[in-house]
Amino acid sequence: MTKPDLMIISFSPIASDARVLKQVRAFAPTYRVTTVGYGPRPEAAHAHLRIADGTPNRPFGPYLRLRAYRMAYWLMPSVRAALRLIGSRRPDVVIANDVEAVGVALAARPRCGVHADLHEYSPYLHQEIPAWHRLQTPYLNWLCSKYVARARSFTTVSGGLAAEYEKNFGFAPAVVTNAAPYQDLAATPASSPLRLVHSGVGMRDRHLDVMVQAVLDATSDVTLDLYLVPNEPAYVQDLRKRTQASARVTVHDPVAYKDLAATLHQYDVGVHLLPPVNFNNAWALPNKLFDYVQSRLAVLIGPSPEMARYVNDYGLGVIADGFTARDLATAIDALTPEAVTAYKRAAGRAARELSSANQEQIWVSAVNGLVDQVPSGRTAETERP
Numbered sequence: 001m002t003k004p005d006l007m008i009i010s011f012s013p014i015a016s017d018a019r020v021l022k023q024v025r026a027f028a029p030t031y032r033v034t035t036v037g038y039g040p041r042p043e044a045a046h047a048h049l050r051i052a053d054g055t056p057n058r059p060f061g062p063y064l065r066l067r068a069y070r071m072a073y074w075l076m077p078s079v080r081a082a083l084r085l086i087g088s089r090r091p092d093v094v095i096a097n098d099v100e101a102v103g104v105a106l107a108a109r110p111r112c113g114v115h116a117d118l119h120e121y122s123p124y125l126h127q128e129i130p131a132w133h134r135l136q137t138p139y140l141n142w143l144c145s146k147y148v149a150r151a152r153s154f155t156t157v158s159g160g161l162a163a164e165y166e167k168n169f170g171f172a173p174a175v176v177t178n179a180a181p182y183q184d185l186a187a188t189p190a191s192s193p194l195r196l197v198h199s200g201v202g203m204r205d206r207h208l209d210v211m212v213q214a215v216l217d218a219t220s221d222v223t224l225d226l227y228l229v230p231n232e233p234a235y236v237q238d239l240r241k242r243t244q245a246s247a248r249v250t251v252h253d254p255v256a257y258k259d260l261a262a263t264l265h266q267y268d269v270g271v272h273l274l275p276p277v278n279f280n281n282a283w284a285l286p287n288k289l290f291d292y293v294q295s296r297l298a299v300l301i302g303p304s305p306e307m308a309r310y311v312n313d314y315g316l317g318v319i320a321d322g323f324t325a326r327d328l329a330t331a332i333d334a335l336t337p338e339a340v341t342a343y344k345r346a347a348g349r350a351a352r353e354l355s356s357a358n359q360e361q362i363w364v365s366a367v368n369g370l371v372d373q374v375p376s377g378r379t380a381e382t383e384r385p
Contacts, residue, residue: 004112004371006031007089009105010097011057011078013039014048018257018287019119019157019178020097026360027367034091036082036104049085051078057100064135069142079104093370095363096151098122099140103147112374113152115367118173121161124279128205144169153366158306160283176362178287180294182355183261187296187344190268190337193221197267197297199260200288202228202236207275207323212239212249214273214328222248222332225267229254264295268340273302275323285310292316293354298343300331314350317343 006027010020014037021042027033028044035041038055041048056077063072073079082104093112096105099122105114123140126132144165148154154173156162166172198211208226215224228251230236236251243249255263264270270292276282285306292299299317301307308319318339320331 003030003032004092005034006367007034007036007086007091007094007105007108007110008045008097009036009082009094009101011051011082011100012037012097014045015039015042019117022356022360023095023097023117023363026364030364031367034089036085049082051081051085055081059139061135064139067138069139069146072139073100073103073143076100083107093367095367099143099148102151103143106147106150112370114150115153115155115363115370116148116151116173117176117363118148118154118156118161118165120157120280121164121283123168124164126278128278141168152370155362155366158283158285160306161280164279164283174362174366176359177285177354178290179354179356179359180261180287180290182352182357183265183294183296185261185265185294185296185348185351187341187348188265190298190340190344192337193223194269194335194337194340195267196222196224196269196271196300196332197227197264198224198271198288199227199254199264199291200229200272200286201231202233202239203231204235205277205281207273207277208235208239209242210275210323210325211271211273211328212243213325214332215248216246217325217329218332219329220333220335222335224249224271225252226250227252227254227260227263260291261295264291264297267295267297268344269300269317269335270295270297271300271328272307273320273323273328274304275302276304290354290356293347293351296344296347296351298335298340298347300328300335302327310354314354315343315346316350 014020014035024042024044033045034047035045036049038051059072059076086108091110094105094110095115096102097117098119102116123137149169154171155176156173162173228236240251274281302320302323311317318331320327
């Protein structure tokens with residue numbers, strides 16, 4: 001039996017995009033997968049349509065100021081490049097990753113329709129920056145109303161984002177978390193001193209300096225290691241300079257994702273304090289929470305509602321009272337080796353349930369449903385963008 005043709009579109013380097021890679025790997029056994037995006041071909045993809053490195057993926061500012069949103073979108077270099085690469089190909093179904101990919105997916109006129117996987121609540125992505133909010137939010141609202149709402153099924157990364165999309169645009173995404181693959185690791189007893197760790201991107205809007213200050217202020221015997229992708233090299237360098245005189249805090253280069261679980265497993269507590277400076281931060285449910293679980297770590301977070309629900313439901317760790325350095329230092333000082341060991345064991349009990357395999361089945365069910373609803377030789381009702 002011939003496999004259906006699935007196209008996965010993402011304006012990202014797919015081979016290093018953890019969420020999109022999960023899609024490729026989940027569908028490769030049962031679909032003929034073609035990816036469209038930046039960078040080299042993902043290993044599991046049958047074919048890859050590569051957008052040239054350096055192709056801009058942003059709309060031309062004057063079009064946004066004129067509210068000429070159709071021109072702003074269709075004249076984006078990344079959109080034009082993707083359309084050229086797709087050409088006359090007509091897949092059976094398309095997964096469009098994030099708002100900007102959905103218009104291109106619709107233009108491909110897939111026989112069974114489009115599934116939109118929305119990694120952020122895009123209209124509020126940088127809402128804390130007035131100039132961005134004033135220019136980009138109306139445009140992204142237009143994209144959601146004009147194109148995203150015409151997909152046939154939807155997923156996003158957290159319940160808060162799903163609720164906002166439903167409230168503002170009328171479609172209700174299912175939730176597929178950024179869960180990590182299951183790791184067969186044993187929870188280990190807490191160390192002395194307690195070893196705290198954070199892995200993620202080194203960006204100023206993540207306020208990593210607050211975590212650093214909290215550890216410097218804590219009175220208990222703890223250390224903090226930061227494994228940072230230098231998205232903002234100057235900020236990461238500032239953190240290195242700030243901590244170089246301290247034996248408590250060390251800034252490391254990032255580790256490859258395949259080595260992350262083994263690296264984190266050496267520690268006791270995974271820390272993530274994400275001040276709610278915008279809507280997406282407030283409702284974040286990041287991959288690092290699940291990385292910490294798979295690495296059998298206790299979890300220490302701020303009162304972010306989506307993360308807090310998992311920490312409470314599975315007994316994974318401690319939630320600080322607020323997002324300040326003092327709040328986090330107080331929570332650190334309340335940790336005991338006995339409690340940390342218990343949290344690490346709780347992570348071990350929850351690890352299989354919270355692994356990515358369970359989440360990927362939500363995508364598989366949604367896409368299979370689109371294919372099954374359209375008889376062979378027929379086409380889902382769609383209109384050109």
